[in-house]
Amino acid sequence: MSDAGSPPQSTSPQAINAVPLRHPWRWVAAAAIIILVGLFLYGAATNPAYxxxxxxxxxxNERILLGVFNTLQLTVYSMVIGIILGVLLTVMRLSDNPVLSAVAWVFLWIFRGTPVYVQLAFWGLMPTVYQNVQLGVPFGPSLLQLDLQDLSFPFALAVIGLALNEAAYMAEIVRAGITSVPEGQLEASTALGMSWGKAMRRTVLPQAMRVIIPPTGNEVISLLKTTSLVTAVPYAFDLYSIATREIAARIFEPVPLLLVAATWYLIITSILMVGQFYLERYFSRGASRKLTSKQLEALALAQQPAAG
Structure with a gap:
């Protein structure tokens, strides 16, 4: 027996012999998938139909590269206009003015409720629906008159059609991002003397970007692929139209030209996904619960006892 005054002896706990749980069926499924993918690739590589x-x-090809350039132009122009209009529609939707809010709601209802192909076809028929456009004093003299049937601007009509459709979706994305920020953030900023615009720019939007960036990146990728529908305008100089309607129809080989178009879409989409990843990481600074190596090192130094 130990003495009453002596401290109790500490016994170290026994090491636990942990055996990891085995999952043999995971390896079987992985091997089966690898075999199936290998068989498909081998069949595709040896099939002359491709x-x-x-x-x-x-x-x-020079024509294909022209289609890639035109597709990028359609995507960039339509997305920029769509973002600007989307922000404007968000402000109107969140406005206390019932007229502005109702107009924004009707816009979203129409452009989100109808297929984008139908919208593009309608914009292609715009010169037929409105043959003459007159600007002037109501019930007075005409100052400017345009004959739309004499003008040929399918590219501009394609951009307008894509941009208006995209604006409806961007408005909801921006609204979701703004409403995700607690109202106290805006109230605290205005209490510090910031104007409403400065508070939105310096406080609300940086936090809302964490919610806005991911779906916006998806919308850019979706818009890139939606440009293949501009043949409804009709605009026949995008990547899909040149590959399938021009070259494939001339050489009677649609499969390899579809693969060419798909390859370029994959290349552009991959670049956009990389850019989206870095944007998300930039705007999520301070929101992650994981500590960096520098933060862990500073925390360890702070917890060390002070030297006597």
């Missing part, structure tokens, strides 16, 4: 020689010939 026309890999034609694919290699037209992958960097």
């Amino acid at each position: 026309g890999w020689s034609t694919f290699a010939e037209y992958l960097f």
